[in-house]
Amino acid sequence: MEFDLNFFMWAVPAVLFAAVSKSGFGSGASFASAAILALVLTPGEALGVMLPLLMLVDVTSLKPYWRKWDWGASKAVIIGAIPGVAMGAALYAFVPADLFRLMIGLMCLLFVGWRWAGALGWLRADRRPISNILGGLSGFVGGFTSFVAHAGGPPVAMYLLRLGRDKTTFQASTILIFWGINGMKFIPYAFLGIFTWQTMLADLFLAPVAIFGAWLGVRAHYLISERAFFTLSYVLLVLTGLRLIWIAV
Secondary structure (H helix, E strand, O other): OOOOHHHHHHHHHHHHHHHHHHHHOOOOOOOHHHHHHOOOOOHHHHHHHHHHHHHHHHHHHHHHHOOOOOHHHHHHHHHHHHHHHHHHHHHOOOOOHHHHHHHHHHHHHHHHHHHHHHHOOOOOOOOOOOOHHHHHHHHHHHHHHHHHHOOOHHHHHHHHHHHOOOHHHHHHHHHHHHHHHHHHHHHHHHHOOOOOHHHHHHHHHHHHHHHHHHHHHHHHHHHOOHHHHHHHHHHHHHHHHHHHHHHHO
């Protein structure tokens, strides 16, 4: 890993985008940061650089959203993520991540299409309560894909958007959930050798960018209307889905 101009030309925008997306607009598109970094680093180095920075954004963003989350939904997702992270750690070196990128990408597009069809009146709204089992399932998938590719945002976003909470509850819940999931990933990453002295040095250089991005994302969250926020969330899910499919194929 060389800390030259080429590295910072890619790394700074990637980290800034991840921090703004994660702290202000859910975590659906923040996965793209690792994909961008993978253009100049190995995939393992990209994962190792991004995890501490994502954790830094989580911690920086917790206070502005403190106790504004949906605790029941968040708890279900976090509990479900435990076996997902464990499976990711066990299968990290054996399962092709592209298979899961493809599945999640298709799920993103199908989910947004389903919500769009409902808004147009083509589908009848389902008024039944949403089971915590669905939250646990989204946590399991999100925990696994977060471990192997920092791509846990879309499964979790699909579940939280389905609950129909207001934008701040949605955002606060994603912050709490990924604070938990990213914390679970740290020790397995260390044991698997994903962290190195070079990734830690890169984190020192990029930490101010992550903190600034988190601050900017929180400010943007409260400046944008609820309608615009959820419209942007769906747009980010579509872009995320297309990007995941493109990487996979």
